[in-house]
Amino acid sequence: MSKVESPRLIAQGAIKKKKRTMPSILMNTKAKVGAVIIGVFVVIAIIGPILAPYNPSTQNTQANLSVAAPSLSHLFGTDQLGRDVFSQILVGTRTTMVLGLVTGIIATALSIIIGVSAGFLGGLWDEFLSLFSNVFLVIPALPLLIVVLGEFPGKGETPTIILLSLLGWPWGARVIRAQTLSLRSRDFIAASRETGEKTWRIIFFEVIPNEVSLIAASFVGTVLYAIGASVGLDFLGVGNTTIWSLGTILYWAQNGNALQLGAWWWFAIPGVFVALIGTGLVLLNFGLDELGNPRLRDAATQTRINGKIWRPADPTPVMRSHVDNKGTKDQRRSPKANLTEDPVRLNQVHSSNGHLGQNSMGSTTVENQVRHNSSTLSLDQEGQ
Amino acid sequence: MAASNDNDHSLISRFGEIKQMRFLARRLGFYVVALFAALTINFFIPRFLPGNIVESMMAKYPSLKPSAQRALEILFGIGHNGSLLHQYITYLGQIFTGNLGLDLLQFPIPVIDIIKNALPWTLVLVGTATVISWVLGTGLGIIAAWRRGGKLDQLLPALSFLQATPYFFLALILVWLLALRFHVLPAQQGFSNGLSIGFNWAFILSAARHSLLPALTIVLTSTAGWMLQMRNVMITTIGEDYVLAAQAKGLSPKRVVFTYAARNAILPSISGFALALGFVVSGTLLMEIVFNYPGIGLTLYNSVTSNDFPLTQGIFLIISLTVLAANILADVLYVIVDPRSRTRAVA
Secondary structure, X not given: OOOOOHHHHOXXXXXXXXXXXXXXXXXXXXXXXXXXXXXXXXXXXXXHHHHOOOOOOOOOOOHHHOOOOOOOOOOOOEOOOOOEHHHHHHHHHHHHHHHHHHHHHHHHHHHHHHHHHHHHHOHHHHHHHHHHHHHHHHOOHHHHHHHHXXXXXXXXXXXXXXXXXXXHOHHHHHHHHHHHHHHHOOHHHHXXXXXXXXXXXXXXXXXXXXXXXXXXXXXXXXXXXXXXXXHHHHHHOOOOOOOOOHHHHHHHHHHXXXXXXXXXXXXXXXXXXXXXXXXXXXXXXHHHXXXXXXXXXXHHHOOEEOOEEOOOOOOOOEOOOOOOOOOHHHHHHOOOOOOOOOOOOOOOOOOOOOOHHHHHHOOOEOOOOOOOOOOOOOOOOOOO | OHHHHHHHHHHHHHHHHHHHHHHHHHHHHHHHHHHHHXXXXXXXXXXXXXXXXXXXXXXXXXXXXXXXXXXXXXXXXXXXXXXXXXXXXXXXXXXXXXXXXXXXXXXXXXHXXXXXXXXXHHHHHHHHHHHHHHHHHHHHHHHHHHOOOOHHHHHHHHHHHHHHOXXXXXXXXXXXXXXXXXXXXXXXXXXXXXXXXXXXXXXXXHHHHHXXXXXXXXXXXXXXXXXXXXXXXXXXXXXXXXXXXXXXXXXXXXXXXXXXXXXXXXXHHHHHHHHHHHHHHHHOHHHHHHHOOOOHHHHXXXXXXXXXXXHHHHHHHHHHHHXXXXXXXXXXXXXXXXXXXXXXXXX
């Protein structure tokens, strides 16, 4: 009798199947939050300098404006020369963002060129390019940057961008090479070769489009590295300290004894800005990771019963309290369980005689947990 | 029959050995090339940069007569005597005998002695902090992956804020809060003034107290990264069929987590850890500067700002060598912990 009915006996209140929609990057909450944060900062970078209420370098010698706490006229306070920190941050965000993005673009382009050539050409080229990137990988970047940039003071941001790009590509190149190697042996590449596609066409229309999520992740990672490194270098004062960037604000704050003066607005706000940009990038990369690796996708697809994780090898979750020798109809009406018809695929677990009471007696029972509507259970693991 | 089987076996293993040898040779080749790259960069740094050590020396000690210039050039081995190749060979010879030259600021002291004084500070502090954050992060990562979607796992996006915070900025905040506002811990230097370095309780206690804030900075910023890496690999591993099989045959969750899933998922973290140890020497440069901590990072920074070329060069070399050594360590560790790598090395 109940072979067909049995699936219905799974209380809807306890067991829900969460549907996963298209794995698009914007469906992912983390990625969405990250994208919004980065978007806000891109907007600040574009219009910030226009909005700046003061010239960030204009000094104000009024005594009460030296290291003044935030007020309506100076939203983020002033530094010891009476300069407006809010304006400095608005202008500095542009410098930092531009540096990060430009470095990210150059370095990612380098990693694509080197990674794809190494993976696709193979043989001696692969040996040579892999060796090349491995050597670059072990060069300690930050000390080298400090040593070299320390000798080029006042040259603007260009040397920093060039050096950061030159040192930033090997990680991406390694990952892209590995992916290209695995793509190269796939059937669709062989097929396009057979149909006479030219090598450059295969690379640009078959290989690279299949690496987009990887390339995007490596781009985001490189921007993160570039922003972190450049802010650190600016903070040390080895870059150009006359240009306003988030790092140079911190440099002046450190030099002006902001910590000792307790002028938190002077060092904490630009630092939090850097951290927020970084967080946005990390979250974006979270999302990209999950896009590339289905197993990492939304934790909500995890099978849960009343907050407890149910694993495929665990006993089958069946309710006992509602199955006790009552007909199925009664159960569906039971107000306790809030049952609805939702055939969840449990057929294979239930014994062929269909007598649910028996099934639910043993260790396979999840008791009294099913009333919680909040708990979810999806019997479809990933990949369905 | 049995004998022939044995024969086959030894043939196959011999074949594998040859391939392994080739793999080892390739890795060794990489290290040789990387070592020479590091040495060469180090050789060219002072030669490409504007200004040179003798000019700085002359500027620093105005009492030196112009005639001393030639003598100094010979002393520092950077005069225009001999071709670049000749200089390079002389330089390599010096490096391999552990001669890094004499320091400029503290003139007759050899560079290697200054480095010897600074290195232990960095190694002990950052080494300990890195071990702590690795153990903590990896452990939390295992838990977060096993209880996926649980409280710890949901905390991860928030932890990414800590991960994204620059080392030195967190250091500034901690100094401001714990040292300047609440005076809980000392903010600067490696030990209290008036103490001399030695193996006595007063010094050790003072050094330990001074290292708490820098260590806290490192642990706070780097734990999240380890945790995230471990969690992601672990989740992928938990999805493997063999883990499902282990659960299905009724093994205790503890055994499944640690001996089945984590055993394999931890491999990338272990090689990452070895690499992180290499960056111990360089990675926390900024932090040392914020805390005025007498380690290798602060020494490098001071040598750069005071145009102390020989010291800069020496420290850069030591850092490069440490990173290389860590890479070798990572390779060896990987072969030890992952039996597959011994056969996979073939591919």
